[in-house]
Amino acid sequence: MTNDSTQHDACIVFHDAAVSRGGRTIWQHGSFAIPNGSVTAIVGTNGTGKTTMMKAELGLLPLAAGSITILGRPAGSANRQIGYVPQSYTSDIDSNLTAEQSVLLGLTGTQFGIHVVTKAQKAKVRQALAFTGIEDKAHLRLSELSGGLRQRVAIAQALVSDPKLLMLDEPLANLDLASQRAVVHVLARLNKELGMTIQVVAHDLNMLLPILTGAVYLLDGHPHYAAMNQVLDSSLLTHLYGTTVQVVTTPQGDMFVTPSPDEPEDVVPDTHATAEIAQFHHHHGAGDAGHDAGARTPAVRNDAGGAR
Incomplete structure (x- = not known):
């Protein structure tokens, strides 16, 4: 409310x-x-x-x-x-x-x-x-x-x-x-x-x-x-899109959302908890509004069509 x-x-x-x-x-x-x-x-x-x-x-x-x-x-x-x-x-x-x-x-x-x-x-x-x-x-x-x-x-x-x-x-x-x-x-x-x-x-x-x-x-x-x-929470997005979705980040700070049913079973994705993901919105200190287009490297790809 x-x-x-x-x-x-x-x-x-x-x-x-x-x-x-x-x-x-x-x-x-x-x-x-x-x-x-x-x-x-x-x-x-x-x-x-x-x-x-x-x-x-x-x-x-x-x-x-x-x-x-x-x-x-x-x-x-x-x-x-x-x-x-x-x-x-x-x-x-x-x-x-x-x-x-x-x-x-x-x-x-x-x-x-x-x-x-x-x-x-x-x-x-x-x-x-x-x-x-x-x-x-x-x-x-x-x-x-x-x-x-x-x-x-x-x-x-x-x-x-x-x-x-x-x-x-x-x-x-x-x-x-x-x-x-x-x-x-x-x-x-x-x-x-x-x-x-x-x-x-x-x-x-x-x-x-x-x-x-x-x-x-x-x-x-x-x-x-x-x-x-x-x-940016895997459980929420999975419910939202009706398919398994993961929020993935790379060591460089790139972030993307991807469905994952076809990923190899032996691959462990670099996923982050919601609290960790929040930090990617605040690279420039507490005064940042959290949406600086330069705060993260742009999301780089649409894996398998993205979060569809």
């Missing part, structure tokens, strides 16, 4: 929230608060309601019970302060648009033709393109860009209106390893340099581990929130 002091410092607050669709309860009894300045993943197996949760937070789906507060206002009331990147962005948007035109939509919506683009708007677009590392691609059409670059265009479009909260639905899906790393690097900079609160729907935690501070996990029909040192 949440308390008043926690809610005061929170970006997202659930109070006994529930969502039903077609007469079926998707999840219920969600009560937790997600701090401002955090990077949070929504995790769970397919069909548990991860995207549904994000849509409920945006006020796009009605609640069957309870309430959700975003940035101090009821869900849906503060969407102008939220940057949202849907999973279907790359297929929904016109591929004939240039990267610059696509980002401009974040300011003008679908207004073309007689709509006059101001110098200030052009400057904001260039700033967003530069921050995401694609300013040199501004003149290229989306059809000429790779999936990873299109994803960064989507993030730039979400950023151009200076949101306080950035929400992304499976931003790493179908991207190669280099593109995933590039996107995660952009998210790390947004959080560290701009203090932006970020929420990501994710199927695989591995690539995001270096920047995550916590996770909402959908388990047994109920959403829960916990800091990463509590989520």
Whole structure:
């Protein structure tokens, strides 16, 4: 449950929230608060309601019970302060648009033709393109860009209106390893340099581990929130994903989550207790917020598809 002091410092607050669709309860009894300045993943197996949760937070789906507060206002009331990147962005948007035109939509919506683009708007677009590392691609059409670059265009479009909260639905899906790393690097900079609160729907935690501070996990029909040192627990993840999962760390401090049924029986994995794992979030002393993207070497691989 949440308390008043926690809610005061929170970006997202659930109070006994529930969502039903077609007469079926998707999840219920969600009560937790997600701090401002955090990077949070929504995790769970397919069909548990991860995207549904994000849509409920945006006020796009009605609640069957309870309430959700975003940035101090009821869900849906503060969407102008939220940057949202849907999973279907790359297929929904016109591929004939240039990267610059696509980002401009974040300011003008679908207004073309007689709509006059101001110098200030052009400057904001260039700033967003530069921050995401694609300013040199501004003149290229989306059809000429790779999936990873299109994803960064989507993030730039979400950023151009200076949101306080950035929400992304499976931003790493179908991207190669280099593109995933590039996107995660952009998210790390947004959080560290701009203090932006970020929420990501994710199927695989591995690539995001270096920047995550916590996770909402959908388990047994109920959403829960916990800091990463509590989520990175083999028993919890095994229950969550319905397959044997281990949290593994290397002597260099790399950490990844992996299913293990096919591992040789004579191999003893370098696993750590939750208390030990927590230390990997605090390499820079007590003053560290625990989510420095440089606090650990980035998680390096998706073994057997990661935690699926």
